[in-house]
Amino acid sequence: MGDGDLVIRTRGLTKAYGARFAVRGLDLEVPRGCAFGLLGQNGAGKTTTIRLLLGLVRPTAGDALIFGRSIAEERLALLPRIGCMVEGPAFYPYLSARRNLSWLGDIAGGVAAARVDECLARVGLLDRGDDLYRGFSTGMRQRLGIAAALLLDPELVILDEPVSGLDPPAVLVVRRLIRDLVEREGKTVVVSSHLLHEVEVSCDRVAVIDQGRVVAAGEVKALLDPDQAWVDVSTPDPGRAAEVARGVEGVRSVEARPDGIAVGLEAQQAAALNRRLVEAGLEVRALVPRKRSLEELFHELAGTARVEAAELRS
Amino acid sequence: MTGRVLRLTRFELRKLAARRLPVLALALVVAIALLAPSVGRAVDTASSLMSGKGAQAADSWKNGWTAMASAVSTARLFVFIVVVVLAGSAVAEEASHGTLKTLFVRPVRRVELLLAKALATWGWGALLLVVAVLAAMLGAELNLGLYDVADPTFGITKHTFGTMLGYTALATVVTLAPLAALTGLGLLASCLSDHPGHATGGAIGALFFLSGLAGVATHPGVRDAMFVTYSAMPFEVVDALANQFAGERERLALPGVVQAVVVSLAWAVAGFGGATWLLGRRDIGG
Numbered sequence: 001m002g003d004g005d006l007v008i009r010t011r012g013l014t015k016a017y018g019a020r021f022a023v024r025g026l027d028l029e030v031p032r033g034c035a036f037g038l039l040g041q042n043g044a045g046k047t048t049t050i051r052l053l054l055g056l057v058r059p060t061a062g063d064a065l066i067f068g069r070s071i072a073e074e075r076l077a078l079l080p081r082i083g084c085m086v087e088g089p090a091f092y093p094y095l096s097a098r099r100n101l102s103w104l105g106d107i108a109g110g111v112a113a114a115r116v117d118e119c120l121a122r123v124g125l126l127d128r129g130d131d132l133y134r135g136f137s138t139g140m141r142q143r144l145g146i147a148a149a150l151l152l153d154p155e156l157v158i159l160d161e162p163v164s165g166l167d168p169p170a171v172l173v174v175r176r177l178i179r180d181l182v183e184r185e186g187k188t189v190v191v192s193s194h195l196l197h198e199v200e201v202s203c204d205r206v207a208v209i210d211q212g213r214v215v216a217a218g219e220v221k222a223l224l225d226p227d228q229a230w231v232d233v234s235t236p237d238p239g240r241a242a243e244v245a246r247g248v249e250g251v252r253s254v255e256a257r258p259d260g261i262a263v264g265l266e267a268q269q270a271a272a273l274n275r276r277l278v279e280a281g282l283e284v285r286a287l288v289p290r291k292r293s294l295e296e297l298f299h300e301l302a303g304t305a306r307v308e309a310a311e312l313r314s
Numbered sequence: 315m316t317g318r319v320l321r322l323t324r325f326e327l328r329k330l331a332a333r334r335l336p337v338l339a340l341a342l343v344v345a346i347a348l349l350a351p352s353v354g355r356a357v358d359t360a361s362s363l364m365s366g367k368g369a370q371a372a373d374s375w376k377n378g379w380t381a382m383a384s385a386v387s388t389a390r391l392f393v394f395i396v397v398v399v400l401a402g403s404a405v406a407e408e409a410s411h412g413t414l415k416t417l418f419v420r421p422v423r424r425v426e427l428l429l430a431k432a433l434a435t436w437g438w439g440a441l442l443l444v445v446a447v448l449a450a451m452l453g454a455e456l457n458l459g460l461y462d463v464a465d466p467t468f469g470i471t472k473h474t475f476g477t478m479l480g481y482t483a484l485a486t487v488v489t490l491a492p493l494a495a496l497t498g499l500g501l502l503a504s505c506l507s508d509h510p511g512h513a514t515g516g517a518i519g520a521l522f523f524l525s526g527l528a529g530v531a532t533h534p535g536v537r538d539a540m541f542v543t544y545s546a547m548p549f550e551v552v553d554a555l556a557n558q559f560a561g562e563r564e565r566l567a568l569p570g571v572v573q574a575v576v577v578s579l580a581w582a583v584a585g586f587g588g589a590t591w592l593l594g595r596r597d598i599g600g
Contacts, residue, residue, distance in 0.1 A: 056599055103325055
């Protein structure tokens with residue numbers, strides 16, 4: 001992929017607060033015209049990464065290129081092309097939603113009243129536009145934050161935990177909005193989330209972040225490789241079943257559950273697993289193959305990365 | 315850059331006008347300045363009556379200009395406190411509410427935002443001061459009348475109405491300089507803490523400390539180097555002139571005015587520079 005196809009490119013991006021690294025040597029490539037998920041647990045470094053991408057914090061090392069230009073050097077020229085919501089929305093409580101958007105738009109050179117209404121309508125707040133922000137619920141505030149991100153019709157939209165605090169209907173609105181922005185308007189949308197399902201259903205590509213590093217990146221479909229399957233085994237003796245499963249070739253991981261075990265393995269090894277369990281005298285009540293979820297992938301990748309990091313340190 | 319600063323200044327002024335505190339302060343300043351001459355006159359009259367001198371004795375040396383200067387001096391203290399509160403909370407409140415990052419993801423430089431905040435806060439303070447002077451003049455006119463200042467015993471005119479009006483205007487303009495210094499000091503405090511209460515308290519504390527220092531300093535150089543020295547001076551001169559102390563006029567002559575403005579602006583620039591340095595080094599939202 002050429003640099004011209006990349007909306008975001010970071011090389012060795014690092015942010016340290018004293019001895020603690022929030023982001024450590026982050027290499028990220030976000031192609032144009034896709035929904036890109038930044039996936040990680042709380043504290044993994046997602047929000048710091050977004051702050052670095054927006055120039056809100058200065059990197060300790062490395063650089064971030066947005067549309068091929070350094071955000072550190074050309075922030076003023078780049079920001080009109082970026083719409084974002086970082087760490088939850090923040091507006092003036094004594095102003096109405098409409099006035100908040102309108103006045104913030106004025107800072108960037110002015111936004112037509114019709115555009116403000118259009119953005120409010122996209123997040124379902126048009127009829128609440130004249131209400132004071134201080135009276136808004138968490139979900140309404142979140143939606144107003146998304147509306148503010150869209151205000152200047154940016155090419156790149158960055159949303160930090162956009163569905164956090166939203167009720168199910170609002171979650172659906174946001175998911176649809178993200179897909180519309182990408183598919184109908186050709187925008188690039190970066191969504192950070194610790195909600196794995198959200199990234200799975202909203203995004204085309206994903207980077208999994210753990211402890212400030214990218215531990216995996218690629219297309220969501222490719223990362224959920226059908227050959228890398230999981231099998232749920234129902235058995236009355238999960239402890240012994242787990243021991244036996246760990247000895248089967250091609251098994252990556254085994255998780256004990258109250259009614260059995262979940263085994264991560266190569267799909268073609270499912271039959272071998274069943275045979276070994278039966279040969280060991282275990283009662284196998286059910287063996288259900290399924291696709292690896294992003295959550296399981298995340299735990300696998302994060303775990304692997306931690307082991308590698310520990311090995312490097314030692 | 316100028317366009318962005320002007321847009322930001324307009325944004326900051328609109329925010330001030332949309333809030334309760336600045337608007338309430340405007341109403342209170344009008345009330346204080348307008349009513350102070352009446353209250354002062356009532357107190358003087360009561361004092362004279364109690365001392366057995368009679369009601370008219372209190373007014374023998376008083377005139378509309380002294381009442382106006384006295385009212386402005388009272389209102390000015392209030393204006394200064396309002397400005398230091400607004401400047402002290404200007405950045406800290408945005409940081410505390412998270413709106414600082416909302417602003418900095420827009421195409422603005424940090425120094426531009428600070429400049430806009432400084433201009434808006436100082437501008438609001440200037441508005442309060444001018445309104446205070448106008449309200450005090452109205453209050454004085456209604457109570458004692460604003461005429462030529464004349465010797466009450468011999469009836470000789472010491473200062474004409476026009477002269478006194480000119481000195482009042484000059485005093486108002488000169489007072490804007492320490493107001494700018496105060497704005498810089500408040501912004502500096504505001505960039506030192508993310509807690510608006512701490513920042514505002516720090517700014518008020520610094521103001522009192524500097525006032526105290528200027529008050530107890532024995533070396534005139536120390537007093538002259540404090541912007542607080544020049545905050546009360548202009549209307550003290552107007553009051554002195556209205557009381558026929560012609561010698562006070564020197565303090566509002568060109569060298570005195572230049573000194574007041576230069577020292578105050580130096581403080582304003584130092585405060586603003588410190589605030590810019592602090593905000594420039596800060597990680598936003600971190």
